[in-house]
Amino acid sequence: MSSITSSKMRAIDANCTYLGLSPVQLMENAGAAIAREIMSKISSGKVLFVAGRGNNGGDAFVAARHLATNTNYEVRLILLGHSSRIRTEESKQNFSLLSYSGLTELKEIADSKELEKYSGWKDNDIIVDGVLGSGIKGAPREPESTAIALINSSNSFIISIDSPSGYDLDGGEVVKSVIADMTITFHRMKTGLELPGSEKYSGLVKVAPIGVCRDAEEYVGMGDLMSLSRRNRDAHKGNSGRVLIIGGGAYYGAPALAALAALRTGADIVTVAVPENVADTVASFSPNLIVIPLKGDRLNPSNIPVLKNLLETHDVAVIGPGLGREKETLETVEQLLPLCRKAVVDADALFELKLPIKSEGKFILTPHSAEFSRLYGSEIPEELDSKKNVVSSFASDNDVTVVMKGKVDVISDGSVARLNRTGNAGMTVGGTGDVLTGITGALFAVNDAMDAASCAVFISGAAGDLAFKNKGNGLLATDIIARITDVILGVL
Numbered sequence: 001m002s003s004i005t006s007s008k009m010r011a012i013d014a015n016c017t018y019l020g021l022s023p024v025q026l027m028e029n030a031g032a033a034i035a036r037e038i039m040s041k042i043s044s045g046k047v048l049f050v051a052g053r054g055n056n057g058g059d060a061f062v063a064a065r066h067l068a069t070n071t072n073y074e075v076r077l078i079l080l081g082h083s084s085r086i087r088t089e090e091s092k093q094n095f096s097l098l099s100y101s102g103l104t105e106l107k108e109i110a111d112s113k114e115l116e117k118y119s120g121w122k123d124n125d126i127i128v129d130g131v132l133g134s135g136i137k138g139a140p141r142e143p144e145s146t147a148i149a150l151i152n153s154s155n156s157f158i159i160s161i162d163s164p165s166g167y168d169l170d171g172g173e174v175v176k177s178v179i180a181d182m183t184i185t186f187h188r189m190k191t192g193l194e195l196p197g198s199e200k201y202s203g204l205v206k207v208a209p210i211g212v213c214r215d216a217e218e219y220v221g222m223g224d225l226m227s228l229s230r231r232n233r234d235a236h237k238g239n240s241g242r243v244l245i246i247g248g249g250a251y252y253g254a255p256a257l258a259a260l261a262a263l264r265t266g267a268d269i270v271t272v273a274v275p276e277n278v279a280d281t282v283a284s285f286s287p288n289l290i291v292i293p294l295k296g297d298r299l300n301p302s303n304i305p306v307l308k309n310l311l312e313t314h315d316v317a318v319i320g321p322g323l324g325r326e327k328e329t330l331e332t333v334e335q336l337l338p339l340c341r342k343a344v345v346d347a348d349a350l351f352e353l354k355l356p357i358k359s360e361g362k363f364i365l366t367p368h369s370a371e372f373s374r375l376y377g378s379e380i381p382e383e384l385d386s387k388k389n390v391v392s393s394f395a396s397d398n399d400v401t402v403v404m405k406g407k408v409d410v411i412s413d414g415s416v417a418r419l420n421r422t423g424n425a426g427m428t429v430g431g432t433g434d435v436l437t438g439i440t441g442a443l444f445a446v447n448d449a450m451d452a453a454s455c456a457v458f459i460s461g462a463a464g465d466l467a468f469k470n471k472g473n474g475l476l477a478t479d480i481i482a483r484i485t486d487v488i489l490g491v492l
């Protein structure tokens with residue numbers, strides 16, 4: 001399996017929490033893995049743990065407790081700072097257990113000078129570095145910086161927890177780092193530990209499993225939303241996404257639903273370009289919509305010059321909701337796609353879509369399984385792994401990102417395939433597909449295609465699940481739009 005970045009690891013952790021596997025359980029497994037490694041290396045001896053106030057230090061607390069259950073080991077631990085400043089509940093809980101765990105010494109040292117004077121640095125068989133892990137930001141500050149220097153100047157065998165402290169697991173600049181003999185990283189290899197020259201800092205790298213649920217990685221969860229781009233405090237209007245919805249003509253509700261969903265997902269500007277016969281109706285749904293009427297009562301080739309200008313001032317186009325399948329409409333879609341930098345293609349726009357799209361642009365297609373089957377030209381297999389393979393190779397062959405909607409949604413950009421299980425049977429009501437495309441458009445405006453597509457199906461389904469709690473099978477597409485912010489506010 002390939003390596004992952006530390007932000008991907010954080011997303012997996014958060015997905016574990018979402019599934020009910022708590023951080024304290026993962027920490028217990030992480031610490032136990034460190035203790036096992038020490039026990040397999042030496043059967044007795046002196047071990048000094050140096051712990052920071054984050055969860056990297058928390059892993060060290062657990063490891064020290066496990067190791068001290070065996071009286072062959074003399075276990076000492078220094079906490080860098082005051083225990084009142086330990087950051088997380090799981091770490092606090094594990095620190096408090098240390099008073100009952102038979103350690104030879106347990107010290108809290110916040111001051112760098114005092115740290116230098118500490119008598120326990122010498123004659124350890126092993127020093128365990130739990131100073132900083134994946135949560136590091138910038139160059140190590142004090143007292144962590146002095147602790148790193150003291151660890152490096154010892155003659156002991158150095159084992160780093162998760163990452164050599166100070167080293168960037170994503171491969172960024174290293175200002176000051178522990179030079180370890182061995183690094184035990186958790187769950188998966190990290191990108192930065194595979195880079196040429198990284199072994200100078202890490203020593204031998206081992207990957208320890210910590211009991212992460214398989215679904216926390218494969219299925220989209222709350223943690224994935226953490227990797228979405230966040231709004232800058234000094235953002236200007238438009239920075240958070242300009243979405244152009246091209247739809248309507250045959251219908252009027254669909255483009256309005258997509259537009260309102262995009263606004264609730266956080267897009268700054270949502271413009272709805274619809275044939276003039278439905279423009280007033282679409283505009284009447286909400287004063288928040290900007291509606292541009294297009295000549296004619298269906299999308300047609302004469303609309304292209306106006307749409308071309310609009311595409312230039314928008315980050316992403318959402319093409320399809322309520323268009324109808326008139327020949328001239330589908331031909332217009334075909335001519336429009338190569339003009340888009342980014343587009344979400346849905347509903348009627350998928351009907352006669354010619355693939356691959358001859359364009360430099362990036363595309364997300366959101367077919368349900370019957371639509372996908374038509375594009376794919378064959379039946380879709382029942383079994384989930386085969387479905388993933390089919391969607392993945394289709395995405396790769398056509399250079400698109402695909403969301404195949406179903407009871408379990410399958411999302412792939414051709415290199416990665418993810419699954420989503422949020423959503424419920426109440427969402428078979430009309431308009432829910434339009435809501436999903438609107439959410440996808442808003443996310444795609446400011447994120448890459450795979451993140452946008454995966455998070456969009458998750459948000460749409462989770463908002464639908466919240467709506468289902470109050471409305472049951474009577475839920476409407478507009479009820480889902482009303483709950484989008486509740487899902488997003490849970491994370492961003």
Ligand SMILES: NC(=O)C1=CN([C@@H]2O[C@H](COP(=O)(O)OP(=O)(O)OC[C@H]3O[C@@H](n4cnc5c(N)ncnc54)[C@H](O)[C@@H]3O)[C@@H](O)[C@H]2O)[C@H](O)CC1
Nearest residue numbers: 026027054055056132133134135136137139140141162186
């Ligand atoms: N699934 C897993 O991999 C698990 C990993 N665990 C361990 O948790 C750490 C990450 O923990 P986190 O609390 O997010 O961060 P750190 O402990 O690395 O550090 C945060 C801590 O340090 C302060 N800080 C940040 N930058 C600096 C700096 N430049 N100088 C000084 N101090 C800094 C920050 O303010 C915080 O207080 C991971 O590596 C694993 O070891 C889980 O225990 C189990 C699941």
Ligand SMILES: [K+]
Nearest residue numbers: 132161163165
């Ligand atoms: K560390």
